[in-house]
Amino acid sequence: MRRYQYHFILAFIVLFALACIYLTLGYVPARASLLYGPPARTLSVSDRIEYSTRLLSHGAILTTPLDPNGMEQSFRIEPGESIYSVANRLEESYIITDAQAFYDYVVYTGLDLTIQSGDYTLSPALSTIDITRKLQDSTPTDINFVVLSGWRMEEIAASLPTSGLDISPESFLDAAQTPPQSLNFLPASASMEGFFLPDIYILPRTTTVDQLLESMARNFSQHISDDMRAGYTAQGLGCLSSGHACFPCRT
Structure with a gap:
């Protein structure tokens, strides 16, 4: 009778051990792979089992936002x-x-x-x-758009394709024919030629052509005095961004 009980207990232990091995080597990794994708190939067998077990222990933490109404x-x-x-x-x-x-x-x-x-x-x-x-994409949300001293509209437009902005040279040149509101002291016939200060403009990648021109116009406006504004309006003059040398606005 005792021998029978001993064999029974031994068989139970063996079956229990086999079940644990199955769960560890089979079910746990398979379940983790189903929920979270395949493990990295660089992981050893023991690491795969360990991290599969860890992932399953986290429950819904990985798939549930901390705050559904949270701000960026x-x-x-x-x-x-x-x-x-x-x-x-x-x-x-x-x-x-x-x-x-x-x-x-x-x-x-x-x-x-x-x-x-x-x-x-x-x-x-x-x-x-x-x-x-x-976090797999480190593309910056902002870009540095550089305007060098003495650049004319055509040169600024030519730099756009490699700037990180989705603005074509053609759309820039077309929009620059009408100064933004920030340059409302200019004659109606004036374009933005000569009103681009050399500078580094920090802009979102989503900046539109109108937003780009407005940013440049504001930058120019912030660097001139009220007397200079009055002079442009009275004389119909434009101001070159290089050295602030003046010339008649084109008609």
Whole structure:
């Protein structure tokens, strides 16, 4: 009888062990792969099991936004910054719910190796997984548009295709024939030729041609006195951006 009980207990232990092995080596990784995609190829078998288990333990944290009504905010990743630091700062900035869940996900997927330094616009209305995907693209939200001293409209227009702005040279030249409201002291017949100050203009990538010209016009207006404005209006003169030398506005 005792021998029978011993064999029964031994068989139970073996079956239990086999079930645990199945769950560990089979079900857990398969379930994690189904929910979060395949693991990184660089992970060892033991790491795959470990991180698969971790992901499943996080439940819905990875797929649920911290704040569905949250506002966008700027977030910068410094060159050489560790994933631990990025994860912790995301949580401290109230962008994600849990730094450990973020870390486990990016290591499991291998995305920790492709997150780039740069400036991002992130929102707690996005899930942790969606935020991780956004961190794969470090394209800046703003660009520096440079106007060099002495450049005429044609030269500014020629620089647009490589500027990062979605503005064609043709649309720029056409729109520049009508000065923005910021230059309302100019004669009606004047174009913007000569009213582009050499400067570095920090602009969103989504800037339109009208917004670009308005930004340039405001910059010019901020650098001239009221007496100069009155002089342009009275004499119908334009002012070259290089050296502020004056010439009659074209008709």
